[in-house]
Amino acid sequence: MASPLTGAPDAWSRVAREYRRHIVPDFLPAARTLCRAAGIQAGALVLDIACGPGTATFIAHELGATRVVGVDFARAMVALAQQETPAAAAVHFAVGDALLLPFSSGRFDVVISSFGLVFAPEPARAASEAARVLQPGGRLALLAWPPDGTVGAYQELAFRYLEIPPATHDPFRWGVPAQARLWLERFRDVELLPIDVPFRAESPAAAWRILRTATGRIAASYAALDAPTQTRLDRDMEAFFSQFRKPTGEVCWVREAFVVRGVRQ
Numbered sequence: 001m002a003s004p005l006t007g008a009p010d011a012w013s014r015v016a017r018e019y020r021r022h023i024v025p026d027f028l029p030a031a032r033t034l035c036r037a038a039g040i041q042a043g044a045l046v047l048d049i050a051c052g053p054g055t056a057t058f059i060a061h062e063l064g065a066t067r068v069v070g071v072d073f074a075r076a077m078v079a080l081a082q083q084e085t086p087a088a089a090a091v092h093f094a095v096g097d098a099l100l101l102p103f104s105s106g107r108f109d110v111v112i113s114s115f116g117l118v119f120a121p122e123p124a125r126a127a128s129e130a131a132r133v134l135q136p137g138g139r140l141a142l143l144a145w146p147p148d149g150t151v152g153a154y155q156e157l158a159f160r161y162l163e164i165p166p167a168t169h170d171p172f173r174w175g176v177p178a179q180a181r182l183w184l185e186r187f188r189d190v191e192l193l194p195i196d197v198p199f200r201a202e203s204p205a206a207a208w209r210i211l212r213t214a215t216g217r218i219a220a221s222y223a224a225l226d227a228p229t230q231t232r233l234d235r236d237m238e239a240f241f242s243q244f245r246k247p248t249g250e251v252c253w254v255r256e257a258f259v260v261r262g263v264r265q
Helices: 009-014 016-037 055-062 075-084 123-133 150-158 171-175 177-183 204-214 216-223 227-242
Strands: 045-049 067-072 091-095 108-114 134-144 187-201 251-264
Touching: 009 016, 009 075, 009 216, 016 055, 016 075, 016 108, 016 134, 016 187, 016 204, 016 251, 045 055, 045 123, 055 067, 055 091, 055 108, 067 075, 075 091, 108 123, 123 134, 123 177, 134 171, 134 187, 150 227, 150 251, 171 177, 171 251, 177 187, 187 204, 204 216, 204 227, 204 251
Parallel strands: 045 067, 045 108, 067 091, 108 134
Antiparallel strands: 134 251, 187 251
């Protein structure tokens, strides 16, 4: 967990405000799709794992959940979410780890995670923890990236320049149906539903500037590069985002993703 490429808490805390400003708006439609796919409705007790600044947490509350709890390992993300919480809302945020959730067994009706739990370094353990805190018949829904999509191509390009630690887990494997079902062995009716997650920016240069300053792993690793290497990476990333440029010059990168959902046995 010490490396920036594994999503260390401090790396994500340092970009919390930029993440909320630049990343959250494009994630909101996907988070709403996630919550609806999870069947969140009035009366539900919901846990949002790796909640960030509360992107999906607040949507779950809007859909009528009786109580929603968001947990994230980055303290600054939790602090931002707490600042946004209405005084009378039954929404609570806490610092915590997806691999050791600070909740009793069978406490929740629904567990959600928006591109969060899938990055936990021990996927089977993360899935087991999600199952533990769900009551039997409870519902799980996650957002995940497929291994053969353009997000994978983006990361592959970035990691040509950035130091990569010894791999313990490939988060893109959550987008492989057979693998997801193996990790979710305590769930039934597991399915992967394809969705699109558009990312928009004023230009290819702006797209890369946003992602290298507002996403924890990339931002921390980019800052550690020497200036010539940063320049080469900037050039290649601007070329990458140029393929998604519209006639107006704006970038619209339609990222492929999955809602992974199942029912606790």
